[in-house]
Amino acid sequence: MTQPGLADVRVAMTGATGFLGGHIATALARAGAKLTIMARPTSDLSQIESLHPDVVRGSLADDTSLSALARGARVFVHNAGVVQAPNYEAYLRVNRDGTRAALRAAAAAGAETFVFISSQAATGPVAPGAPARREDDPPDPRSWYGKSKREGELVVMNEGAAIPRRVILRPGALYGPNDAAFLAYFKLVKYRLCPKLGNGLRQFQILYAPDVAEAVPLSLNAPKGDARAYYLVPPAPETYISLGAAYRRAMNRDALTIRIPAFLANPDRLARIPGLAAVADRFRDFYALRWHSDPSRARDELGWTASTPLEQGLRQTWEWYKANRKA
16 A cells, blocks of 8 residues: 655644644655644644644634635644543534534535544444454444544534545554653653553553554545544554553563552442542543454555554653653
8 A cells, every 4th residue: 555645735634733633743744745734822833833834723613714724725634622521512512513613614625535533432342252343333432532522423424425535533542752641651650650450451452643643644545435434553452461561661660560449440430429520431431341443444445554563652652751851
């Protein structure tokens, strides 16, 4: 599978200033794209300023700025979204309604390709012993976040027929340079503590964010017609035990395993505590026993694989944290 030609192609992008978005913008620029990004007035552009993108100030709630963003773009990459919100309605306002606004702006501008960065959470985990989830299996999202991302997918599937190529990318759990979510785990291992939830055997698919970013230029290999979804995950899941071992090797640290009783993270238990409803709901994803999706469609149709081994990616991330005085 060849890398699609993006030389001098105008690409519009939302969510370029965030963790994953910065890596996507870099991958697109490396492929030769001319970038136009949308950013809020308060957004920090430092991660991508070396790419010299054109910048439209605005938000997903502002149709005027979305129209300006999409103008002249052959490709529209919609990465903006929320991963933490106080209630389901707040998730829907961004992850569903914001997706609809971006899709309409792309269609009105005559974009040929629309890429929606969704999530593995949009379709949910699988039962222990069940086959790996494939893209067309019935979805079963657990959290408000996952359900809202699924609603965004349905918008792309059902309302975007005017755009010839619509691509839905579903990455698993992400780590990498500029990430804040896994920084706490790195810091714990630095101080020789390595947490695991319950017996440490919960399964999840975790990958290096720059690998996910490389799937976005490759999305132009996707067939035209109906919207097409792809899981962006490594073939085999990790566990808390295997992840902890990879951290130790990557950081060259001996660390004491600290067992966190699973009942402390039980979302139904947390939901009974006043003020923790949103936290409890997000834990529905973390508490699941088995996240296992099949990435073979992305390999076969896009030419994409999760190419960075876990230990190597963790080592590169750790070196980035140290170089940037984050840890």
